[in-house]
Amino acid sequence: MILRKPRFSQAGVQRSRYLIDYIGDNVEIVSLSIPSKKGVFKSIKVSDNSIYNNIRSYYYPSSVSKFGLKYITILLSVMFYLLKNLKRNDIIICYNANILYILPVMICRIVKRRRIKIIYEIEELYSKSKILTGFKAFLMKLTESYMLRFSDSYIVVNERICDFLPQKKNVLINSGYYINNSVRKIDENNQNIITYCGRLDYEGGIEVLLESLLHLKSRFKLLVTGDGEYRDKVEKFQLIHSSIDIEYLGFVSQSELDSILTKTKVCVNPLRGKCDFSKYSFPSKVLMYLAYGCNVISSESESVRSLVSQFKNLSFYSNDSAIKLAEAIETALSQSIIREENLDLYRKYMKKQGNALYDYFNHIK
Numbered sequence: 596m597i598l599r600k601p602r603f604s605q606a607g608v609q610r611s612r613y614l615i616d617y618i619g620d621n622v623e624i625v626s627l628s629i630p631s632k633k634g635v636f637k638s639i640k641v642s643d644n645s646i647y648n649n650i651r652s653y654y655y656p657s658s659v660s661k662f663g664l665k666y667i668t669i670l671l672s673v674m675f676y677l678l679k680n681l682k683r684n685d686i687i688i689c690y691n692a693n694i695l696y697i698l699p700v701m702i703c704r705i706v707k708r709r710r711i712k713i714i715y716e717i718e719e720l721y722s723k724s725k726i727l728t729g730f731k732a733f734l735m736k737l738t739e740s741y742m743l744r745f746s747d748s749y750i751v752v753n754e755r756i757c758d759f760l761p762q763k764k765n766v767l768i769n770s771g772y773y774i775n776n777s778v779r780k781i782d783e784n785n786q787n788i789i790t791y792c793g794r795l796d797y798e799g800g801i802e803v804l805l806e807s808l809l810h811l812k813s814r815f816k817l818l819v820t821g822d823g824e825y826r827d828k829v830e831k832f833q834l835i836h837s838s839i840d841i842e843y844l845g846f847v848s849q850s851e852l853d854s855i856l857t858k859t860k861v862c863v864n865p866l867r868g869k870c871d872f873s874k875y876s877f878p879s880k881v882l883m884y885l886a887y888g889c890n891v892i893s894s895e896s897e898s899v900r901s902l903v904s905q906f907k908n909l910s911f912y913s914n915d916s917a918i919k920l921a922e923a924i925e926t927a928l929s930q931s932i933i934r935e936e937n938l939d940l941y942r943k944y945m946k947k948q949g950n951a952l953y954d955y956f957n958h959i960k
Contacts, residue, residue: 597611597614597615597622597623597624597625597687597688597690605792605820605847605849605852605883607690607718607879608849609772609773609879609882609883609886610690610718610772610773610879610882611624611690612773613771613772613773613774613949613952614688614690614716614750614952616773616949617949617952617953617956618688618956623680625673625676625696666695669695670695670698670699673695673696673699674698674699674702674703677699677700677703678703678706678707681703681707681711683707683710683711684710684711684712685711685712686711686712686713686714686959686960687700687711687712687713687714688714688716688750689713689714689715689716689742689746690716690718691716691717691718691719691721692715692721692735692738692739692742693738694734694735694737694738697738697741697742698738700713701741704745712747712748712959713742713745713746713747713748714746714747714748714749714750714959715742715743715746715748715749715750716749716750717749717750717751717752717753717756718752718753718876718877718879719753719872719875719876719877720739720756720759720872720875720876721735721739721872722735722736722739722740723871723872723874723875723876724798724871724872725797725798725870725871725872726796726797726798726872743759743760743761744761746764747764747765747959748764748765748766748767748955748959749764749765749766749767750766750767750769750952750955751766751767751768751769752768752769752770752877752879752898753874753875753876753877753897753898754768754897754898754901755874755875755897755898756875765955765958765959767951767952767955769948769951769952769955770877770882770898770901770902770948771945771948771949771951771952772879772882772883772885772886772945772948773886774886774941774942774945786816786858786860787813787814787815787816787860787861787928788815788816788817788818788858788859788860788861789815789816789817789818789859789860789861789862789863789924789928790817790818790819790820790855790856790859790861790862790863790884790889791804791817791818791819791820791821791862791863791865792819792820792821792852792862792880792883792884793820793821793864793878793880794821794822794823795819795821795822795823795824795825795826795828795829796823796824796825797825797867797870798866798867798870798872798873799823799825799865799866799867800864800865800866800867800894800915801819801823801825801828801829801865802825802828803865803867803894803915803916803917803920804817804863804865804917804920805828805829805832806917807917807918807920807921807924808836808839808841808921809836809839809917809921810917810918810921810922811921811924811925812925813925813928813929815840815924815928816840816841816842817839817840817841817842818842818844818855818859819841819842819843819844820844820845820846820847820852820855821845821846822845822846826843829841829843830843856883856884856886856887856889857887859887859889860889860890860927860928860932861889861890861891861892861924861927861928862880862884862887862889862890862891862892863891863892863893863920863924864878864880864881864884864891864892864893864894864899865894865915865920866878866893866894866896867894867915868894868895868896868913868914868915869914869915873894873896874897876898877896877898877899878893878896878898878899881893881899881902881909885902885906885908885909885937885941886938886941887934887938888908888932888933888934888935888936888937888938888941889908889932889934889937890908890910890927890930890932891906891908891909891910892910892911892912892920892923892924892927893909893910893911893912894911894912894913894915894920895911895912895913895914899911905940905944906937906940906941906944907936907937907940908932908933908937910923910926910927911923
């Protein structure tokens with residue numbers, strides 16, 4: 596069973612697909628999204644897992660939000676669902692930490708006397724983020740502390756997270772990602788399209804990317820997907836600099852994302868390298884970009900820098916500098932894009948990561 600947040604980033608969806616590929620049959624995904632559906636934990640077919648016939652996703656109905664008891668109801672419902680359905684020696688994978696499913700897991704473990712195994716899949720430590728404040732920050736720190744201490748096994752992407760893990764526990768450092776083997780038409784119309792996908796906030800670095808556009812001399816078009824508290828800054832930038840070609844798309848479906856990235860020449864990850872959060876996170880969007888053979892530019896991060904020797908189409912800029920980012924974008928735009936060669940390197944790397952994940956799952960079962 597995989598527990599995860601609601602319909603999170605496309606990159607996160609693909610990371611969970613990757614995990615599912617190597618687990619085997621009888622996987623259930625419990626997602627805390629709240630669609631307009633009737634019934635509690637009704638199994639519905641959704642686009643992010645429709646290719647897996649053996650996987651069921653359970654979504655919570657939106658009706659409870661009308662009564663102001665949404666979170667309490669979700670907590671109780673998840674807890675009763677787990678108590679009813681978990682069997683001895685079942686394995687739960689918690690994708691990052693969220694109190695809405697971690698607390699029920701804690702209670703179930705006590706009731707079932709540790710007869711369930713917990714794998715904590717960690718892409719980032721949100722307790723290191725400055726975005727969360729007050730009670731939310733306290734809850735996140737408490738939740739992550741519990742999971743770091745009491746999980747049975749761990750899958751991490753950033754090696755620095757191992758500093759917080761107990762000794763003598765099963766830990767796999769793995770930066771694998773889902774490979775879409777379906778045939779896709781690669782758009783080679785040579786448009787200078789730059790794409791950013793993901794969070795729109797300070798730590799995500801969208802401001803650095805927007806400022807870098809003012810220093811570009813080449814013709815280009817920027818596509819932005821995702822959402823966040825800095826969405827208004829993107830829209831304001833569009834109004835002030837109307838001569839710069841920017842299209843804000845908000846949240847997009849997987850098919851829409853396929854269309855965007857197959858015609859993109861340069862993808863950017865401007866996550867601020869100087870903030871504490873970047874030290875204990877891994878921007879999975881970098882792997883998502885690489886999955887389409889694009890030229891990829893990333894801020895300096897230890898976790899991402901480990902990939903540079905594996906991919907010729909991955910480069911960096913330093914010091915969260917908009918000027919240096921602009922220089923890197925100019926270079927990437929001037930280079931030809933050899934998608935098939937890039938994709939071949941990507942598949943070989945992911946096969947190696949997948950083999951390690953397969954061995955890991957076989958070891959802990």
